Amino acid sequence: MNQETPVSDAPGAGRPRRRDVVSTHSVFGAPCWVSLTSRDLGATQDFYTAVLGWRWRGAKLGEHFRIALAGGVPVAGIAAVAAMWQMAVAWTPYFAVPDADVAVSRARERGGTAAVGPLSFPPGRAALLADRDGATFGIWQGELVSNWEAWRRAAPTSIRLHTRNAFDSAIFYGEILDWASGKPGCCEVEYAGGEVVLRSQGDVVARIDSGAVEAAPDPSVRPHWQVHFAVTDVPSCVRAAEKHGGSVLSEQDDEAILRDPDGAQFTVTSRRER
Secondary structure, eight states, X not given: OOTTSTTTTOTTTTOOOOTTOOBTTTSTTSEEEEEEEOSOHHHHHHHHHHHHOOEEEEOTTOTTEEEEEETTEEEEEEEOOTTTTTOXXXXXXXXXXXXXXXXXXXXXXXXXXXXEEEEEETTEEEEEEEOTTOOEEEEEEEBOSSOHHHXXXXXXXXXXXXXXXXXXXXXXXXXXXXXXXXXXXXXXXXXXXXXXXXXXXTEEEEEEEEOOOTTOSSGGGSSEEEEEEEESOHHHHHHHHHHTTOEEEEEOSSEEEEEOTTOOEEEEEEGGGO
16 A cells, blocks of 8 residues: 555645644544545546535645545545555545554554554644544644634534444553543543444434444445545535436435445434434
């Protein structure tokens, strides 16, 4: 795997420093960014513009990279490198950490793997990891791409880990990311109805569910992180996805699981359900 591949759209990439930008020391342990690998940059931009209304700006990393904007707020990174670097097409969440080296070391000690990094991407450092069941996630140390609250309100409503054992996974991530550690500002963990709920500053930012099968032939039931985007009209997103080459895996009035034309899976959730 190319050493630059997974973290090429890390949270601080291609952005000048600003004094008011929040650092990962302020929201450590919480999801702080999402990144997508794709095969065709133009088609990816067209699809997500149609489905989610995003606009785009370039990134200093080169012509294969773009930053998605929702209401002017940077919300996601897109890297059209899947075919070039033989990567899987997928959405990947990044978690804020105060020290990337410490987080990577903790993950390895607990049976996780580090695919790449930590690597320096001023104004921070990033790494791509996999947990014990193979679910991929990233970590980011440094200044965030934009104000954390603005990022959360503009697009992602939450992320959800589908895994084999929610409680075992919560322990793994908690020990790496200092969840429920008692440190000022740490994320709080709740156990409710068979799932694990992660809160940061009082808001639900992630959930962990049991039930995924490690060796299932269908990628949608293997352990993985699912990114949920808040939208005002779920049925409109579904129609737009179908019209622009995507597919619908499931649909309800307030939520739908979609696949983009490259196969990356994501969820759209009504803002009323946040």
